[in-house]
């Protein structure tokens with residue numbers, strides 16, 4: 371697939387040294403994982419505050435567990451797609467490549483990406499809200515409110531960041547450092563509305579990165595980017611990879 375990339379973008383692909391790919395639910399859509407806010411979005415039916423907040427969890431832990439088990443079932447059946455795989459291949463094209471993801475589906479790691487910062491946690495991990503004991507797989511019994519901790523009897527919750535909760539400090543600080551030193555920053559498959567994660571693209575641009583957005587539709591970020599590649603990540607990222615290999619081969623031949 372040949373795309374009309376601008377000369378500026380081609381020149382940046384030729385010289386880029388430190389690349390960041392900031393991703394949202396859209397990069398997993400072609401794997402079959404529903405997004406949050408799209409037409410098929412999982413938040414079309416339920417209010418996010420009910421499902422992705424501590425208040426919502428304490429009010430109805432069974433409903434929140436039902437939602438996360440539903441998402442775990444979907445994620446357990448899907449595979450990384452061509453978009454995830456192109457980002458893995460870019461690790462051998464650019465000297466430094468970091469993934470900063472808002473996704474909790476672990477698909478970047480399963481695809482083989484080696485440097486992944488998870489800003490909103492990981493759906494494969496759980497912990498006890500009382501003693502902090504961590505759990506991988508938990509059994510959710512239909513009639514129980516929530517799985518409970520075998521050590522202290524506290525409620526177990528998914529290890530994801532809910533609304534009103536701080537992002538994991540180590541992941542956030544490392545993501546900001548990578549963003550501030552990037553010379554090429556991709557914002558891929560995100561509606562760019564959830565903060566503080568959504569502040570990263572402009573932090574990168576202000577620090578000097580060439581800012582590229584990949585999305586089938588415009589977002590609040592689109593007017594500020596240097597290159598808007600309108601389309602599906604699974605189509606566009608392999609094309610970006612191909613052009614990057616070609617221009618760097620020509621340039622370093």
Ligand code: BV8
Pocket residue numbers: 393394395396397399400405406407408411422472473474490530531532533534535536537558559560561562563564565566584585586587589601602603604
């Ligand atoms: C916090 C749980 C601080 C995990 C989620 C300003 C500063 C700081 C905070 C705020 C602020 N303003 C408001 C806030 C509060 C809030 C917030 O941002 N609210 C928004 C909605 C207004 N932020 C928070 O609460 C954060 N915490 O700030 O704490 C604090 C705390 C205490 C005291 C003081 C301060 C926590 C945010 C994390 C919330 N957790 N989910 C889970 O279950 O997954 S949010 C949820 O949205 C997911 O995590 C998801 O990752 C995130 C972003 O969504 P997207 O990934 O962008 O997905 P979406 O469906 O929206 O868009 C998909 C896009 O893909 C679309 O554009 C579509 O066109 C595109 N697409 C579709 N198909 C494709 C595609 N693109 C490419 N290819 C395709 N094939």
